[in-house]
Amino acid sequence: xxxxxxxxxxxxxxxxxxxxxxxxxxxxxxxxxxxxxxxxxxxxxxxxxxxxxxxxxxxxxxxxxxxxxxxxxxxxxxxxxxxxxxxxxxxxxxxxxxxxxxxxxxxxxxxxxxxxxxxxxxxxxxxxxxxxxxxxxxxxxxxxxxxxxxxxxxxxxxxxxxxxxxxxxxxxxxxxxxxxxxxxxxxxxxxxxxxxxxxxxxxxxxxxxxxxxxxxxxxxxxxxxxxxxxxxxxxxxxxxxxxxxxxxxxxxxxxxxxxxxxxxxxxxxxxxxxxxxxxxxxxxxxxxxxxxxxxxxxxxxxxxxxxxxxxxxxxxxxxxxxx
Amino acid sequence: xxxxxxxxxxxxxxxxxxxxxxxxxxxxxxxxxxxxxxxxxxxxxxxxxxxxxxxxxxxxxxxxxxxxxxxxxxxxxxxxxxxxxxxxxxxxxxxxxxxxxxxxxxxxxxxxxxxxxxxxxxxxxxxxxxxxxxxxxxxxxxxxxxxxxxxxxxxxxxxxxxxxxxxxxxxxxxxxxxxxxxxxxxxxxxxxxxxxxxxxxxxxxxxxxxxxxxxxxxxxxxxxxxxxxxxxxxxxxxxxxxxxxxxxxxxxxxxxxxxxxxxxxxxxxxxxxxxxxxxxxxxxxxxxxxxxxxxxxxxxxxxxxxxxxxxxxxxxxxxxxxxxxxxxxxxxxxxxxxxxxxxxxxxxxxxxxxxxxxxxxxxxxxxxxxxxxxxxxxxxxxxxxxxxx
Numbered sequence: 001x002x003x004x005x006x007x008x009x010x011x012x013x014x015x016x017x018x019x020x021x022x023x024x025x026x027x028x029x030x031x032x033x034x035x036x037x038x039x040x041x042x043x044x045x046x047x048x049x050x051x052x053x054x055x056x057x058x059x060x061x062x063x064x065x066x067x068x069x070x071x072x073x074x075x076x077x078x079x080x081x082x083x084x085x086x087x088x089x090x091x092x093x094x095x096x097x098x099x100x101x102x103x104x105x106x107x108x109x110x111x112x113x114x115x116x117x118x119x120x121x122x123x124x125x126x127x128x129x130x131x132x133x134x135x136x137x138x139x140x141x142x143x144x145x146x147x148x149x150x151x152x153x154x155x156x157x158x159x160x161x162x163x164x165x166x167x168x169x170x171x172x173x174x175x176x177x178x179x180x181x182x183x184x185x186x187x188x189x190x191x192x193x194x195x196x197x198x199x200x201x202x203x204x205x206x207x208x209x210x211x212x213x214x215x216x217x218x219x220x221x222x223x224x225x226x227x228x229x230x231x232x233x234x235x236x237x238x239x240x241x242x243x244x245x246x247x248x249x250x251x252x253x254x255x256x257x258x259x260x261x262x263x264x265x266x267x268x269x270x271x272x273x274x275x276x277x278x279x280x281x282x283x284x285x286x287x288x289x290x291x292x293x294x295x296x297x298x299x300x301x302x303x304x305x306x307x308x309x310x311x312x313x314x315x316x317x318x319x320x321x322x323x
Numbered sequence: 324x325x326x327x328x329x330x331x332x333x334x335x336x337x338x339x340x341x342x343x344x345x346x347x348x349x350x351x352x353x354x355x356x357x358x359x360x361x362x363x364x365x366x367x368x369x370x371x372x373x374x375x376x377x378x379x380x381x382x383x384x385x386x387x388x389x390x391x392x393x394x395x396x397x398x399x400x401x402x403x404x405x406x407x408x409x410x411x412x413x414x415x416x417x418x419x420x421x422x423x424x425x426x427x428x429x430x431x432x433x434x435x436x437x438x439x440x441x442x443x444x445x446x447x448x449x450x451x452x453x454x455x456x457x458x459x460x461x462x463x464x465x466x467x468x469x470x471x472x473x474x475x476x477x478x479x480x481x482x483x484x485x486x487x488x489x490x491x492x493x494x495x496x497x498x499x500x501x502x503x504x505x506x507x508x509x510x511x512x513x514x515x516x517x518x519x520x521x522x523x524x525x526x527x528x529x530x531x532x533x534x535x536x537x538x539x540x541x542x543x544x545x546x547x548x549x550x551x552x553x554x555x556x557x558x559x560x561x562x563x564x565x566x567x568x569x570x571x572x573x574x575x576x577x578x579x580x581x582x583x584x585x586x587x588x589x590x591x592x593x594x595x596x597x598x599x600x601x602x603x604x605x606x607x608x609x610x611x612x613x614x615x616x617x618x619x620x621x622x623x624x625x626x627x628x629x630x631x632x633x634x635x636x637x638x639x640x641x642x643x644x645x646x647x648x649x650x651x652x653x654x655x656x657x658x659x660x661x662x663x664x665x666x667x668x669x670x671x672x673x674x675x676x677x678x679x680x681x682x683x684x685x686x687x688x689x690x691x692x693x694x695x696x697x698x699x700x701x702x703x704x705x706x707x708x709x710x711x712x
Contacts, residue, residue, distance in 0.1 A: 116602065138389045160631075202659075
């Protein structure tokens with residue numbers, strides 16, 4: 001115990017000497033505060049707050065790491081924040097109530113789910129113009145684009161489907177029925193497999209991209225927690241291909257899943273109602289947003305242990321890390 | 324200005340609703356509504372919407388068809404409306420002549436009972452969305468009857484669990500003189516015994532007074548001389564209950580049908596994605612969603628969910644799927660909902676709300692059940708007298 005403290009202290013010390021210029025920053029959207037909190041991921045301390053639009057949820061970085069996109073759901077817009085200039089440089093016509101979004105590998109087409117209108121809006125971020133709108137199911141939520149750029153997928157919470165959109169033609173070509181209230185989707189790096197979480201169903205579906213069929217279903221079980229409270233939302237896949245991390249909402253745990261066997265190897269206790277997650281550079285830490293407790297938990301991935309919690313704004317929702 | 328322009332332009336881009344593909348199968352649903360004669364009440368600030376219940380079913384049809392487009396299933400609703408004075412025989416006749424296999428019954432308890440006694444059943448699946456009476460779950464249950472509206476016992480248990488958890492266990496019960504008031508008071512008595520609360524006093528509000536004018540003088544006298552923690556009111560139509568608050572002899576909270584009340588749905592519910600349903604309903608109906616709207620929504624969504632999941636529009640298949648252990652419905656309450664095989668009741672969390680804020684949701688933590696905590700609310704399997712297979 002003492003030894004660990006000492007090691008951590010040493011680490012902070014080392015980090016302090018190399019850092020500042022190259023310190024990574026985590027950006028956390030606070031749904032009920034209309035702010036984004038900045039966290040220095042070396043010191044694991046809050047370094048600033050940005051005022052943003054109403055009800056910020058989805059938050060992502062452009063692939064060149066220069067721009068931050070923020071879904072301001074109640075303002076019906078996506079805000080564009082220039083990180084170097086530290087200011088907002090415009091808005092994107094996102095359609096009504098944007099919640100989550102995903103950027104195509106071409107860094108140009110942004111796929112946005114419009115929760116109130118049963119639509120996915122595709123925006124050209126260079127021209128700041130709507131390119132297409134695609135009809136999907138009721139309450140579209142999760143969005144992902146396959147790393148090979150071929151597929152955009154969306155989940156609809158009340159229709160309970162994963163919708164497959166051809167990223168060339170912007171046509172909906174197939175649907176995969178999954179368990180109740182699908183929230184989040186994440187592609188494996190080879191684009192051949194899709195992970196989809198079902199919040200009320202309590203499962204994660206592993207879907208084959210070619211056949212669009214569910215190949216495997218992961219169930220979760222935590223001692224002392226009622227199965228109904230185990231509600232998977234965010235999913236993150238580590239770069240080394242070994243583990244997936246699944247945020248289990250009001251179960252207040254993150255599940256660590258082996259990506260070959262699909263067995264859960266560990267449950268890590270975090271803050272209350274854990275939503276989404278992001279890796280720090282080199283997958284050293286995983287940071288989770290905990291909506292009800294209003295904080296971010298830092299998980300040491302070498303030890304698979306929560307080591308710190310950081311107070312942020314009210315109802316932290318999304319998180320992204322800029323190296 | 325800029326925003327308006329952008330939204331305007333988005334509107335012109337909106338894709339027209341896709342046509343139904345060839346081979347689409349139809350799932351027709353019949354909705355039978357009989358208006359209820361509301362007794363004259365003293366607290367008459369809120370009107371009862373004429374489309375109560377119906378508006379929930381209409382929204383569910385819309386929601387279901389968005390999904391149905393992908394599965395080739397089209398859901399539709401035929402609405403039959405009757406006046407409060409309509410003869411139950413006429414309603415029964417219409418039901419028996421109907422071709423729909425799925426029927427949502429939005430009827431007063433007396434009509435529902437007459438219908439159940441006259442209709443032998445068998446070929447249809449009926450959903451009760453309006454009668455909270457426990458006897459439909461415990462004595463008049465049958466295989467073809469499901470209930471999406473919580474029973475009075477469920478509401479009373481939801482309230483009791485919270486009050487017991489707060490250790491406010493001595494109750495003074497004041498009930499109105501209407502039939503529903505008596506049934507609600509009975510449910511409270513049963514629930515007090517079930518969870519270990521005590522009814523330390525019991526009064527009847529006889530309705531002779533105009534509480535708006537005389538409550539300040541009447542209520543202190545009515546509540547004097549009893550040691551209690553909470554005043555429980557049984558006044559389903561909202562006659563006098565609103566006038567008890569702030570007028571008791573001792574400073575005591577009011578709960579039951581007014582004050583802190585238990586409900587399946589109310590406008591203060593916003594968690595678990597509920598704000599999306601509230602917004603969608605508000606836009607479509609032009610008013611907040613209520614418990615009967617929610618019950619009708621849940622009934623229709625049960626049908627469509629079973630059709631989509633089971634991959635069949637065959638009525639027998641849909642009916643079997645709804646009542647199978649595989650069935651689960653995500654319905655904005657933070658847990659999956661399903662039907663109790665012993666009573667046909669939709670098991671669901673119950674909200675406890677004040678007029679403008681949600682207080683809590685039951686079942687409360689710590690009330691355990693060997694199968695589902697949701698079954699700590701209402702009548703459990705061993706307490707049921709009628710038989711369903």
